[in-house]
Amino acid sequence: xxxxxxxxxxxxxxxxxxxxxxxxxxxxxxxxxxxxxxxxxxxxxxxxxxxxxxxxxxxxxxxxxxxxxxxxxxxxxxxxxxxxxxxxxxxxxxxxxxxxxxxxxxxxxxxxxxxxxxxxxxxxxxxxxxxxxxxxxxxxxxxxxxxxxxxxxxxxxxxxxxxxxxxxxxxxxxxxxxxxxxxxxxxxxxxxxxxxxxxxxxxxxxxxxxxxxxxxxxxxxxxxxxxxxxxxxxxxxxxxxxxxxxxxxxxxxxxxxxxxxxxxxxxxxxxxxxxxxxxxxxxxxxxxxxxxxxxxxxxxxxxxxxxxxxxxxxxxxxxxxxxxxxxxxxxxxxxxxxxxxxxxxxxxxxxxxxxxxxxxxxxxxxxxxxxxxxxxxxxxxxxxxxxxxxxxxxxxxxxxxxxxxxxxxxxxxxxxxxxxxxxxxxxxxxxxxxxxxxxxxxxxxxxxxxxxxxxxxxxxxxxxxxxxxxxxxxxxxxxxxxxxxxxxxxxxxxxx
Amino acid sequence: xxxxxxxxxxxxxxxxxxxxxxxxxxxxxxxxxxxxxxxxxxxxxxxxxxxxxxxxxxxxxxxxxxxxxxxxxxxxxxxxxxxxxxxxxxxxxxxxxxxxxxxxxxxxxxxxxxxxxxxxxxxxxxxxxxxxxxxxxxxxxxxxxxxxxxxxxxxxxxxxxxxxxxxxxxxxxxxxxxxxxxxxxxxxxxxxxxxxxxxxxxxxxxxxxxxxxxxxxxxxxxxxxxxxxxxx
Numbered sequence: 001x002x003x004x005x006x007x008x009x010x011x012x013x014x015x016x017x018x019x020x021x022x023x024x025x026x027x028x029x030x031x032x033x034x035x036x037x038x039x040x041x042x043x044x045x046x047x048x049x050x051x052x053x054x055x056x057x058x059x060x061x062x063x064x065x066x067x068x069x070x071x072x073x074x075x076x077x078x079x080x081x082x083x084x085x086x087x088x089x090x091x092x093x094x095x096x097x098x099x100x101x102x103x104x105x106x107x108x109x110x111x112x113x114x115x116x117x118x119x120x121x122x123x124x125x126x127x128x129x130x131x132x133x134x135x136x137x138x139x140x141x142x143x144x145x146x147x148x149x150x151x152x153x154x155x156x157x158x159x160x161x162x163x164x165x166x167x168x169x170x171x172x173x174x175x176x177x178x179x180x181x182x183x184x185x186x187x188x189x190x191x192x193x194x195x196x197x198x199x200x201x202x203x204x205x206x207x208x209x210x211x212x213x214x215x216x217x218x219x220x221x222x223x224x225x226x227x228x229x230x231x232x233x234x235x236x237x238x239x240x241x242x243x244x245x246x247x248x249x250x251x252x253x254x255x256x257x258x259x260x261x262x263x264x265x266x267x268x269x270x271x272x273x274x275x276x277x278x279x280x281x282x283x284x285x286x287x288x289x290x291x292x293x294x295x296x297x298x299x300x301x302x303x304x305x306x307x308x309x310x311x312x313x314x315x316x317x318x319x320x321x322x323x324x325x326x327x328x329x330x331x332x333x334x335x336x337x338x339x340x341x342x343x344x345x346x347x348x349x350x351x352x353x354x355x356x357x358x359x360x361x362x363x364x365x366x367x368x369x370x371x372x373x374x375x376x377x378x379x380x381x382x383x384x385x386x387x388x389x390x391x392x393x394x395x396x397x398x399x400x401x402x403x404x405x406x407x408x409x410x411x412x413x414x415x416x417x418x419x420x421x422x423x424x425x426x427x428x429x430x431x432x433x434x435x436x437x438x439x440x441x442x443x444x445x446x447x448x449x450x451x452x453x454x455x456x457x458x459x460x461x462x463x464x465x466x467x468x469x470x471x472x473x474x475x476x477x478x479x480x481x482x483x484x485x486x487x488x489x490x491x492x493x494x495x496x
Numbered sequence: 497x498x499x500x501x502x503x504x505x506x507x508x509x510x511x512x513x514x515x516x517x518x519x520x521x522x523x524x525x526x527x528x529x530x531x532x533x534x535x536x537x538x539x540x541x542x543x544x545x546x547x548x549x550x551x552x553x554x555x556x557x558x559x560x561x562x563x564x565x566x567x568x569x570x571x572x573x574x575x576x577x578x579x580x581x582x583x584x585x586x587x588x589x590x591x592x593x594x595x596x597x598x599x600x601x602x603x604x605x606x607x608x609x610x611x612x613x614x615x616x617x618x619x620x621x622x623x624x625x626x627x628x629x630x631x632x633x634x635x636x637x638x639x640x641x642x643x644x645x646x647x648x649x650x651x652x653x654x655x656x657x658x659x660x661x662x663x664x665x666x667x668x669x670x671x672x673x674x675x676x677x678x679x680x681x682x683x684x685x686x687x688x689x690x691x692x693x694x695x696x697x698x699x700x701x702x703x704x705x706x707x708x709x710x711x712x713x714x715x716x717x718x719x720x721x722x723x724x725x726x727x728x
Contacts, residue, residue, distance in 0.1 A: 048599050048645075172591030175684030182691035189695055192702040 017195055018137035018145070024193035025130035025149035028088060030156030031095075031187055032127035036064045038160035039115070039180075042173045049173070050108050057108070060115050062396070067120030068127065069392040075128035076385025077246050084129035084136070088191030091125025092184065098122055099181030103174045115177075119184070126187050131368045131384060133194045135377035142372065143319065147310015147365040154302040154361070247382035254440065255374035258433040260387055263367075266330055266426035267394040269419030270363075272402035273337055273356065274298070277349075280412045286346055294349055298357040305361025313366055323438070326363070326370045327431035333359035334423030341413035374437075497572070501579035502551060504607060505666045510574050511539070511546030512562035519543070524566025530558055554578060554668050581606035583663055583672030591677050592651055600646040601639075602661035602672045609663035609670075612636070612644040617658040651678045 043057045078087045098118030105111050130149065138145040167176035250256045277298070281291035309329075312318055318325050336355045343349050368384065375383045402415040500508070512526065526545045528535040539546040545562060557578055563571040584603040592598035602612070614636060615622040625646065627636040635647040644663075648655055656678040662671045 048601060049597070051599075051645075168591075169588055170591065171679070171684045172593065174593060174596065175591070175679070178684045178688050179691065182688045182695070185692060185695045186698075189698040189702065192699045195706060 013197070014138050014140045020193045021133050021137050021195070022145050022149050024088075024190035025134055026152035026155075027190040028126045028130035028152070028187055029149055030152030031184060032068065032123040032130075033153035034156035034160050035119075035123060035184070036061055036068070037157060038164050041161070041164045042168060042176065045168070045173050046108075046111070052108050060111055063112055063116030064120040064123075066392070066396060067117050068124045069388055069395060071121045071124035072128050072388035072392075073246070073385040075125050076381050078125070079129050079132055079381050080246065083196050084133045085191055085194045085196055087125050087129045088194060089188045091122045091129075092187030092189075092191055094122030094125065095119050095184035095187060096122075096181045099177050099184055103177035103181065122184070122187075126190075128381075128384060128388075129194065130190070132381050134368075135372045135380045136197050139377075141314060143313035143322070143366070143369050144307070144310040146369040146372075147307045147313070150310075150365050150367070151303055151306040151361075153364065154299045154306070158296070158299050158303070246385060247379050248386075250375065250379060250383050250386060253375060253379075255437055256371075256383055256387075258430065258437055259371055259374055260390055262327075262330075262426050262430035262433070263387060264390050264394050265429065266363075266423055267391050268398050268401070269334070269337065269422035269426075270398060271395060272398045272415060272419050273340070274360075275399045276402060276406065276412060276415060277353070277356075281346075281349055283412060284344070284349075286349070290346060294353045297350060297353045298360070301354050301357030302361040302364075305358045306365040309362045309365040310369075313369060321438075322366065322373055323370055323434035324431060326366045327427045327434060329359060329362035329366065329427075330430065331424050331427030333363055334420045334425075334427060337416045337420030337423065340416045340420075497575070499575045499577060501577050502557075502667055503579045503581065505550075505552045508549045508551055508576065509546055510549070510560055510562075511544050512564075512572050514543040514564070518570070521564075521566055521568070524564050526562060526564050528560065528562050530560050535560075549576075551576065551667070553666055557667065578665070578667035580665060580668050580670035581663075583661065583670050585661060585672035585674045589675040589677045591679060594651055594653065594678055594680050596651055597647055597649045598651060598655075598676055598678075600648070600659055600661070600674045600676065602644050602663070602674070604642045604663050604670070607665060608641045609665055611664045612638065613662045613664070614644075614646050615660040615662065617660070622660060648676070653678055653680075 047057045098114050102114035134145045134149055167179055278291040313322055336359055340352050343352050371383055372380050405415045406412055528547045535547050557576045559573055559575050561571050561573045581604050584605055614625040616625055625634050627634040633649055637645040639645050659674045660671050662669055
């Protein structure tokens with residue numbers, strides 16, 4: 001990776017300490033997604049201990065997931081205010097406290113609070129900033145960074161499952177919760193790796209050599225320079241104040257709305273097949289261990305698919321059209337589900353698991369990357385908070401609706417058909433709407449360039465100066481030669 | 497000789513049939529016996545003799561023989577055995593802590609037992625656990641038809657060991673084995689403190705490295721500025 005210019009250049013360093021941040025995000029994201037699934041191993045024992053029914057125990061998971069997704073918006077606000085690092089460290093502490101207090105619980109209600117709310121909230125504070133920090137550290141290599149960080153989820157799941165079993169056999173559920181609390185404190189280490197970047201959010205690149213390569217890239221996040229201008233032109237009224245915490249003006253953003261609608265639709269069918277894969281396998285007569293193995297196959301393929309998708313998405317053919325790639329992977333995922341009922345024996349289900357793992361990994365790797373691509377790194381913090389709170393409902397509704405379909409018809413194939421249909425629909429919607437969006441962006445870009453040609457020297461001079469004011473660059477004597485370089489680059493870009 | 501496993505109370509008919517190769521035998525007597533006791537046979541046809549038994553409890557189990565006494569002595573033996581349903585109990589030890597409670601569960605797969613009895617092992621003896629006598633220590637609950645729970649409260653080190661749950665059926669008994677381990681709170685505390693220490697060390701290392709590299713950068717920048725000022 002190229003050496004970090006963090007202190008000097010405006011714009012994401014795309015390397016150096018950034019990879020440390022990716023590792024931290026890997027750990028954080030991994031815990032956030034894998035932990036709720038991992039503690040299901042303890043449920044049978046806790047159920048017997050407290051003498052409750054299975055559904056009362058399952059509420060622990062539901063509360064945890066609901067809190068993680070619902071609290072994301074609070075997380076966004078906190079990150080906007082305080083930056084990523086303090087939020088993740090606080091989140092790690094909260095998770096640790098939650099699990100340690102869960103070890104001493106004497107009733108199921110206390111478990112709901114300690115494991116469900118407190119740990120769930122801590123995980124939400126972990127998840128958001130990790131995703132956001134990638135946008136702050138990377139631009140050119142962002143898809144790879146996103147793919148690698150998101151790979152944390154399957155890796156952690158594969159690690160936590162046997163670890164939890166080992167802890168349970170040796171320490172019982174109380175001792176395991178105590179030790180898991182300590183393990184979750186490692187999120188604080190992940191947070192420590194999130195070194196704050198001094199340079200803010202402009203996508204301008206100073207090194208001259210990279211200009212021609214970047215010309216294409218500058219066309220996609222065109223929103224960013226426009227946003228910096230609008231933020232300055234407005235005065236500090238109360239709307240501005242709210243927008244400082246959470247950017248509600250995103251609801252006027254075309255790309256954001258497209259992403260929101262498409263994703264909310266997609267999540268209706270996203271998680272249900274995973275939840276019901278093992279029960280479906282048992283239903284058609286496969287034994288318990290082979291059914292569990294299907295999920296392992298899925299996780300292993302997922303693990304490989306995520307970074308690979310990141311690399312593909314970063315290539316120069318795919319990156320400008322990443323939204324199409326994303327829509328394609330959603331539709332591909334949906335098609336897998338539609339074809340699943342055709343699998344009638346174990347080999348068929350193995351093939352399905354492999355393709356499902358591949359599709360699942362592809363979608364997850366690009367989930368946040370596409371949002372960053374649409375709204376830019378500056379508004380990503382608020383965007384991801386708003387999107388998650390909207391998705392929260394459909395994510396939580398998906399599996400129960402699938403369950404109801406299975407119970408009503410007594411057959412799993414309707415659930416697969418419903419999930420497949422919803423996802424193919426979402427993929428097609430996103431594909432068409434993004435085609436429209438790309439065209440509108442191209443038109444706006446042409447219009448903007450035309451206006452710039454008219455008042456070239458004054459505007460580029462002003463724009464350059466505004467960009468520099470926005471960033472905290474220290475010293476005077478350095479500024480002059482760099483500024484001239486910057487204007488030179490702008491002229492070159494406008495020329496292409 | 498034949499083994500007949502029975503899993504519940506039933507009416508059994510045992511019959512002995514004389515094979516064709518013995519049809520030359522003229523005068524003989526066929527008796528059904530259980531041990532020394534003779535049983536009257538119910539059915540007799542030309543060359544078969546049968547008895548009917550109502551096996552209601554384990555007292556009727558055993559070996560039944562039909563003997564042909566005449567020129568030769570031929571006999572056949574039936575062994576009526578009780579085949580007890582297996583008892584499911586966790587084969588891995590159940591871990592709990594001093595002062596905490598533990599729940600031991602046994603499940604009978606198949607038939608519903610008439611009664612459950614729990615035993616504690618003291619050395620080589622098995623002692624019955626009487627929950628009415630020690631009501632604040634042991635609670636035995638029949639959770640459903642085939643499942644029994646033994647809840648042990650206020651655990652202490654002495655409660656560590658092997659426990660047996662015995663299910664009594666009409667025709668016999670079946671046992672399940674459970675192991676309880678009682679740990680002190682120090683046991684998980686050690687790995688916990690080790691991991692917390694690891695986290696503390698890593699966080700400190702990361703922050704120290706960051707301060708060090710920032711100082712290095714600042715020094716390098718100051719050096720560069722100095723050069724540029726000189727150039728200008």
